[in-house]
Amino acid sequence: MKYAYLKSKMSLALIAALSLNGCSHIEVESDQESNNVKLSSIADPDNWPHVVSKVKKNEKIESKITKILNKMTIEQKVAQMIQPEIRAFDIEDMRKYGFGSYLNGGGAFPNNDKYASMQDWAHLAEEMYQASIDDNLDGIDIPTMWGTDAVHGHNNVIGATIYPHNIGLGAMHNPDLIEKIGEATAKIVQVTGIDWVFAPTVAVVRDDRWGRTYEGYSEDPKIVKQYASAMVDGLQGKADSNFMADGTVIATAKHFLGDGGTYLGIDQGNNLSSEEDLIRIHAQGYISAIESGVQTIMASFNSWHGEKMHGNSSLLTDVLKDRMGFDGLVVGDWDGHGQVDGCNNASCAQAINAGVDIIMVPNEWKEMYENTVAQVKSGVIPTARIDDAVRRILRVKMRAGLFDSESPIKRAYAGEQTLLGAKQHRALARQAVRESLVLLKNNQQVLPINPTQHILVAGSGADDIGKQSGGWTISWQGTGNQNSDFPGASSIFDGIKQKVDAAGGHVELNQAGEFEQKPDVAVVVFGENPYAEGVGDIKGIEYQRDNKRDLQLLNRLKAQGIPVVSVFLSGRPLWVNAEINASDAFVAAWLPGSEGIGVADVLLSKRNGEVNYDFKGKLSYSWPKSDAQVLLNIGDENYEPLFAYGYGLTYQDNINLANNLNEIAEVKFEKDLDAPVTLFDSQPQQDLGLYLGDQASWAVPVATSIVTTQGSNNLHLKTTDKNVQEDARQLSWAGNSVATSYLAWSEPRDMSEYLQNNTALKVNIRVDQLPTNSFKINMQSNGKKAGLELNNLLQNLSKHKWNTISVALKCFEQAGIQFTDLRSPFGFITSGKAKVSFAEISWQPRSADNADINCR
Structure with a gap:
């Protein structure tokens, strides 16, 4: 949770x-x-208001x-x-102890089944209730209560709105x-x-x-x-x-x-x-x-x-x-x-x-x-x-x-599968999506888009319901989900396609922004990947600081003379001046959830060009004009946002925003070559992606947090726990052929400074099943993969326990890796059977001499 x-x-x-x-x-x-300033943590009750609840005590x-x-x-x-x-106790524990309450954390399901039915959920509630009121062991018949994080709908349940x-x-x-x-x-x-x-x-x-x-x-x-x-x-x-x-x-x-x-x-x-x-x-x-x-x-x-x-x-x-x-x-x-x-x-x-x-x-x-x-x-x-x-x-x-009502399975609505993703609930969510969209830019009134046109839909969020839903969606981090995990839902592309098809237009989906026929307009959906809690903490508010791949897509489309409508998915306002400059229209869509069609309702006009739904959303967060404005709130003494609190255009506004917003970052982040470089900590860091690969495909991206197995019959991956929930990954090789799991950047990076700084790769590892064949830790540069044998080292580790291993970067250089053109800074590869888990992965400067493998 x-x-x-x-x-x-x-x-x-x-x-x-x-x-x-x-x-x-x-x-x-x-x-x-x-x-460093020591302030009192003791509050004075006299400073606080008296509050009167509408629910009165009953004698x-x-x-x-x-x-x-x-x-x-x-x-x-x-x-x-x-x-x-629920993953840490069972029915007999409830019968014995009579817990006053219990919970399911994010990514926890009845029977540990992500696809548990409504009846499965209700059945578990019933079992726990009956065990709690059974006084044979604990001598008490007080009913328990089940708590859950339903923070944007019943977000742990497959098929819910x-x-x-x-x-x-x-x-x-x-x-x-x-x-x-x-x-x-x-x-x-x-x-x-x-x-x-x-x-x-x-x-x-x-x-x-x-x-x-x-x-x-x-x-x-x-x-x-x-x-x-x-x-x-x-x-x-x-x-x-x-x-x-x-x-x-x-x-x-x-x-x-x-x-x-x-x-x-x-x-x-x-x-x-x-x-x-x-x-x-x-x-x-x-x-x-x-x-x-x-x-x-x-x-x-x-x-x-x-x-x-x-x-x-x-x-x-x-x-x-x-x-x-x-x-x-x-x-x-x-x-x-x-x-x-x-x-x-x-x-x-x-x-x-x-x-x-x-x-x-x-x-x-x-x-x-x-x-x-x-x-x-x-x-x-x-x-x-x-x-x-x-x-x-x-x-x-x-x-x-709870003392007077029926047991959970007998209560009103219990197990009613027809209410799962009910039409009236989806309509409510769709309305919320429409009213939440904030139009920040609409030059030459490119919006609304007539659905009879040829429309290109591009970007990483165009057809990804999990991304548009954000964290706390089925899994804790909101990752590890596919569109098929959202039955009855619609991606933003789904919504656009439905309306375009009905109007007789043509829509083309291509995440990379490529097309067969030049479109009349491009809708590019992009933004933050899902995260929850501290995993989502960021150091600065500049969007994609180290890799402007979305900006490159926008600029490439704009250079071809295609009007660009940006739909930005994010859990916060971010500094996106460059992306706004590269867009003819820019919409803050936040994290709209399962009803992506609500976005299409507003972006597209009726067939005759009349407005279908106008923009109603107004900023409830101030939007920064500088990456230095990490503290920017209405009422500040020096309040100078790009878009003020309460801002939001409608189709009645004819306002053109100059495409010359400042794109030069003010906050500088200087490398400290003596500081560790975190590659994986609960999820990939440093803009890295996590991949699986075998002879069928060597670059299959996987989600950053997976609560059910994903992969192939050759290699699959799932989340496991080391210190906290879902902070590690378990890899299982079937031994059918060579297979690998690795971290990689979308573009190679020059990391040679760390090679010169006597740096070692450090990995927290748990061996659940020893490899039956050669097992290597590897890297990749300039198309070349090179690895170092780990079998001897793994044989000496305590099985089923977490250990730390380290390898000097110079060993990879000796194996042929070029750190001036590094694509993958970590990976495991084997052709045998094995089951290995990994947690924190980092580069540790000035530690190579003491590494487990140091090539001396």
């Missing part, structure tokens, strides 16, 4: 940001204070809770506070539509028997380098406040009408507090805002969510003035619970308690004492349970704190009707 970075100290996070990918960062101006419910608490043992109470993940990510929804400026999306999402979640969603995210994003920017509705706390209440009303039902009725789910406002305002935009980093700004900017979504009766709030990974939120009692208890009157439960994030000083994933009395009521402990749940029981019995955790936590948990369950 969550990206559990091992960044418990801010200094580590800063090192990661300032030494990323072998480069040092020259600071740009920042309105944040230096990280009958409180009386029932008291009676239950009086009968519960310490062990039973602690079990209510433990939340494991995927709505635009929050950044796109923010551009709609339409809270009524947000509420309807919440209602539709709740209903489909109920179909799977799930009770609880970890949504909405109400972060107010201040630095677009943050990898979770697209999870925020806006940089403007006013929009976030408005949307938070609307989404809570949609998910839970309105407090004064259909609260927790059939077809609703428990909502979660997250992540408390300040996750969108960390220093340098580092995920799980340090928020240095004053307490005044914490309230004025970052708390606004929680105020409206509590007013609407949100029942759960998730603690954040980030720190405030150096103290992790999971351990900040002044904010979680004194402010949130006491001052703001929140009487629901506080749930931790994925092992977030383990980052609190003095804690680890298996033990953290500090987080519970600070106010976390449910500990999300996906894997080490048993140890956490046993340690917490011991801490309560020893007095480290007061009994009163445990009773308060369990009271809150039971209160939420009773308000949600």
